[in-house]
Amino acid sequence: MGLSPALATDPDVVNCALAPRLESVRTAREFTKLTLNRWGLGDxxxxxxxxTSELVTNALRHALAAASVPEQRTSAWGKRGAGSPGPITQKFGDAPQAPAPLIRLSLVRRAPQVVCAVSDPSSSGPVTREPDWVAESGRGLHLVDSFSQSWGWHPVAAGKVVWALFELDEAAALQEGALQDIGETQTERRYQGE
Structure with missing residues (x-):
């Protein structure tokens, strides 16, 4: 049984849900590498x-810290944390526990551009600060501005999305166009019975 048109996915739009953990930055980089390689854009x-690392780090640092996450109840061992051996349980009559807010990384390829977007549950927009070149942090948005053609953010129903736009160089755009043409030709042949 094939996919219905409503369930078919666009191979040029990929998403990755990230948990609110520091390891998510590495996961985002690995997802980005796999996606770009699959698209033939590894360069x-x-x-x-x-x-991507900067946007996910900002979401982890600022957006999730600002988002209110209800305290979870656990068994008799107390509040769950590092080293807590007990599973999370819920007493009869308690309101359902809200899941921890997620960060979502999206990569979109539309020749001649690639967009990297990170959504998070906070409605507060990113703020570019005057860089302190001695401090360990505070330069992330300056890096985003330097390495992308443009960037910005937009509020969404459940938080915001911060995006950065990358222009494909001519060779990559031509290669991608050729790959799309090959794919369209193969699809046309398949439906024409060749």
Missing amino acids: LFDDIALV
Whole structure:
């Protein structure tokens, strides 16, 4: 049984849900590398991965800290945390526990551009600060601005999305166009019975 048209996915739009953990930055980089390689755009990895890392890190640092996450109840061992041996349980009559907010990384390829977008549950927009070149943090948005052609953010129903746009170089755009043409030709042949 084939996929219905409503369930078919666009191979040029990919998403990755990220948990609110520091390991998510590495997961985002790995997802970006796999996606760009699959698209034949591996030469863009360094710039896009740097920006992806910064956007996910900002979401982890600022957006999730600002988002209110209800305290979870656990068994008799107390509040769950590192080293808590007990599973999360819920007493009869308690309201259902809300899941931890997620960060979502989206990569979109539309020749001659690739967009990296990170959504999070906070409605507060990113703020570019005056860089302190001695501090360990605070330069992330400057890096995003330097390595992408443009960037911005938009509020959404459940938070915001911060995006960065990358232009494909001419060779990559031509290669992608040729790959799309090959794919369309193969699809046309398949439906024409060749």
